[in-house]
Amino acid sequence: MSIGLGHFVAVSALLFSLGLFCLITRRNAVAILMGIELILNAALLNLAAFSRYLHGQPDGQIFAVFGIVLAAAEAVVALAIVLQLYRAFRTVDTAETTELKG
Amino acid sequence: MIPEPVRALLFYLCAGLALAGGCWVAFARNIVHSAFALLATFAGVAGLYAFLSADFLAVVQLMIYVGGVLVLILFALMLTSRIEEARVSNPTIGLVPGAVVLIAVSALLVYACVKEFGGTTDLPPGEPTTAGIGDALLSRYVLPFEVISVLLLAVLLGAVTIAGGRLRKPAPGGKPGKERP
CATH class of the missing domain: 1.10.287 (Helix Hairpins)
Structure with a gap:
């Protein structure tokens, strides 16, 4: 059976759903960040697949490179915030760090 | 030129690695297991990039995600979590709505993309x-x-x-x- 665009997009859709599940159900802030990484990977895989099968030019891959850089930057800042969260609350459970709710 | 069945086998290996890692990230009870399963996902996606003739992306994926982001996540994990207790380390909330969303979104997306893009055929290696x-x-x-x-x-x-x-x-x-x- 020949591998087409549909296969790649299906894999990416499943990865996105798993990331979304992770995002919804996890309470640890670092685990939520892992879910975000899954979602970003799914999106970048889509960019590369569409650029290969529908466009034929490497522009989609350039977008994916920019996306990878943005994902790395986002991870760095998010983990710095998680560290500060841990210093302030002694936990990174998002169900317990509810100071702003009053 | 790699024969067609071997190409398909390679694709299913990479996709299976990525999806199994993703499942383990989403369902593992110990957060350190989640973090290491993320390694499998990143490696699988890098393999898929190589399959798409995006060799630069595959290398960048390995270097930045596995070499950078994953190490950073592990550091943050070790610094912030009481990782020795599985129940403390990775608590979950709202599993039922999460599962409903997971099944609904994945079914809808997979149905839509197979219906829309299922007809495209394999391209020769670029x-x-x-x-x-x-x-x-x-x-x-x-x-x-x-x-x-x-x-x-x-x-x-x-x-x-x-x-x-x-x-x-x-x-x-x-x-x-x-x-x-």
Whole structure:
């Protein structure tokens, strides 16, 4: 059976759903960040697949490179915030760090 | 030229690795297992990039995600979580709505993309695209390239400012010391 665009997009859709599940159900802030990484990977895989099968030019891959850089930057800042969260609350459970709710 | 069944087998291996890692990330009860399963996902996606003739992306994926982001996540994990107790380390909430969303979204998306893109056939292996990406980054995409380097500088400064301990003001006669959290 020949591998087409549909296969790649299906894999990416499943990865996105798993990331979304992770995002919804996890309470640890670092685990939520892992879910975000899954979602970003799914999106970048889509960019590369569409650029290969529908466009034929490497522009989609350039977008994916920019996306990878943005994902790395986002991870760095998010983990710095998680560290500060841990210093302030002694936990990174998002169900317990509810100071702003009053 | 790799024969067709071997190509299909390679694709299913990479996709299976990525999806199994993703499942383990989403369902593992110990958060350290989640973090290491993320390694399998990243490696599988890198294999899929190589399958798409995006060799540069595959290498970048391995270097930045596995070499950078994953190590960072593990560091944050070790610094913040009480990882020895599985129940403390990775608590979950709202499993039922999460499962409903998971099944609904994945079924809808997979149905839509198979219906829309299922007919496209396999392409022969393409040329390496690294040279094309380099050319385009320094001609058509030079402005985003420069902007993103400024962004990286800002992220560097911001991360140090947010995560770093503040230096205490030097007390009169005393030595300036690092504030202990």
